[in-house]
Amino acid sequence: MKHSNIFVFIETVNQKAKPVSWELMAKARELSEKLEGSEVWGVLLGNELDEVCKEAIARGADKVLYVKNSELNEYINYKYQKVLVDMVKKYKPEIFLIGATLEGRELAGMIATELKTGLTADCTGLDIIPEKELLAMTRPTFGGNLMATIFCPEHVPQMATVRPGVMKELPPDFKRAGEIIVEEYQMPEVEKLIEVLESIPVKSGSNLQYAPVVISGGNGVGGPEGFKMLRKLADLLGGEVGASRAAVKKGWVPYEYQVGQTGKTIRPVLYIACGISGAIQHIVGIKESDIIVAINKDENAPIFEVADMGIVGDLHKVVPALIEIIENK
Ligand code: FAD
Secondary structure, three states: OOOOOEEEEOOEEOOEEOHHHHHHHHHHHHHHHOOOOOOEEEEEEEOOOHHHHHHHHHOOOOEEEEEEOHHHOOOOHHHHHHHHHHHHHHHOOOEEEEEOOHHHHHHHHHHHHHHOOOEEEEEOEEEEEHHHOEEEEEEEEHHHOEEEEEOOOOOOOEEEEEOOOOOOOOOOOOOOOOEEEEEEOOOOOOOOOOOOOOOOOOOOOOOHHHOOEEEEEOHHHOOHHHHHHHHHHHHHOOOEEEEOHHHHHOOOOOHHHEEOOOOEOOOOOEEEEEOOOOOHHHHOOOOOOOEEEEEEOOOOOOHHHHOOEEEEOOHHHHHHHHHHHHHOO
């Protein structure tokens, strides 16, 4: 029997799905249309996840595989690996997609190793080659200068992790029909390597991945003080602060703020780059923004090639002027 189903791992935190799960679900729907007879399956682990199951169907799942067990409430890598490997062996998906979050990156590698299949990490594009029923997995390589498309023709499932913020989610349609399969899973006795005593959410200070407005600073900001001004502008516009790698490397802001190839991929409605030159590694992380505005004192800075609007000038004059205009509105 031919198996052509697509598994999408729905990563949850506090009984809520992480947005990347819905981004993957939307992509899986698109792929499934090119893969004859295939169904999209959302897979989730834990308990008290009934609402997430319903949302998974609304977001595009044909079936939801709900592995119900309170031992799986917290992410513990070897437990999740064991369960998901068992689910793959039982239901035999052709494709398995996981978000490239901190946990997802680890988990995908552990599952692929156990199943002796391939894994393309950190993809930015996925497609189907219909005649071969192969997943084409695209990701940047050679420092972001080339895009590589990778296939896994010999092994199943074909596995990929996908960067959060790269794919577009579908709005939920709660009238969609779908089936929820509740798997009453008995966790086998496994060596207790980790015990979670308490979970304390990290306040990273930057929530820029899904912010509608992002004000980013680069080398031109000149130091941590300059970032306070960007924070003020971001607060006035209901947005968040981001940064180039140069600013992060200098320790002006933490890594959580970094946008670009080795940082976050974002697609805000408005992106304002302040004192950022526009290196390709930065641009790959922002190019899907609706409107890009650049403030740079060098009129030949490459950022102006991708910007919808540009201000040539000293950001230490331009940003306070913008703050003043908004405050006086
Ligand atoms: P610069 O290139 O130094 O540019 C500063 C800009 O500020 C200049 O254009 C200057 O004209 C302007 N400026 C200076 N003073 C002012 C002022 N007072 N007012 C207005 N403008 C001013 N970079 C990232 O950002 N994200 C990544 O994820 C990333 N990943 C990378 C991965 C690899 C493998 C490599 C090799 C590089 C990566 N980089 C990344 C680094 C990238 O190549 C650039 O070095 C970096 O983006 C440059 O940061 P910048 O634009 O802030 O600094």
